[in-house]
Amino acid sequence: GNPCPEVVAQRGSGDDGIPVIFSNSDSNDGVVRLSSDINIEFIPLRPRFCQTTTVWKVDDYDHSAGKWWVITDGVKGNPGANTLTSWFRIEKASHLDYTFKYCPAVCGTCPALCNKIARDLDGEMMRLALSTDHGWPFFFKKLQTSAMEIEQVVHN
Numbered sequence: 001g002n003p004c005p006e007v008v009a010q011r012g013s014g015d016d017g018i019p020v021i022f023s024n025s026d027s028n029d030g031v032v033r034l035s036s037d038i039n040i041e042f043i044p045l046r047p048r049f050c051q052t053t054t055v056w057k058v059d060d061y062d063h064s065a066g067k068w069w070v071i072t073d074g075v076k077g078n079p080g081a082n083t084l085t086s087w088f089r090i091e092k093a094s095h096l097d098y099t100f101k102y103c104p105a106v107c108g109t110c111p112a113l114c115n116k117i118a119r120d121l122d123g124e125m126m127r128l129a130l131s132t133d134h135g136w137p138f139f140f141k142k143l144q145t146s147a148m149e150i151e152q153v154v155h156n
Contacts, residue, residue: 004050008070010119010126019043019143020056025079025087025106037087037106039076057085058102058113058130067120068102068113068130079106088117091135099135100128 011017024030025037032038042054057074061067074086087104103114116135119126128136 004052006050006052006054006072007122007125008056008072008128010128016141018045022090023076025077027077032090034092035089037079037089037104039074039086040088040100041074041076042072055086056088059085065122067122068115069122070102070117070128070130081107081110084110084112091116093135093137097137097139100138101135102130 019042021041021043022032023039023041024032025039040056042056044054048054052073053076054072055074055076056070056072059069059071062069075083076086077083079087084104084107087102087106089101089103091099091101093099100117101115102117104110104112113130115130115132117128118131118133118136120129120131121127
């Protein structure tokens with residue numbers, strides 16, 4: 001029953017990991033556009049023991065690691081100052097790949113970081129973190145099963 005944000009990490013090669021859903025900051029616009037604010041949310045594939053959300057967010061600065069890690073427990077929707085850490089962007093990197101960026105514009109007067117997302121080691125775990133360097137290339141793979149079918153399986 002306690003909050004326990006989970007880390008956003010990269011699994012081993014050959015493992016597609018947990019599917020995500022992208023949501024636009026404009027709830028009336030069902031299209032996710034490049035360079036626009038989006039939420040990223042894991043589709044829960046297993047029973048959850050945490051009361052946290054599966055929405056990605058940028059955590060507070062980790063002084064021991066010198067990183068801004070990406071974790072869960074973000075806020076879906078409600079763009080503004082209170083949800084600033086939960087907004088990301090997809091940017092085109094090349095012909096085939098993309099980068100994720102944390103550069104929210106949902107609050108025009110709020111001071112915010114503007115960094116690409118990269119992989120970084122945290123002990124033996126490969127996690128996602130803000131980077132002052134180049135971002136990590138991401139490739140998208142469409143899920144063969146719809147999110148609604150997955151949710152129905154999880155909730156039964």
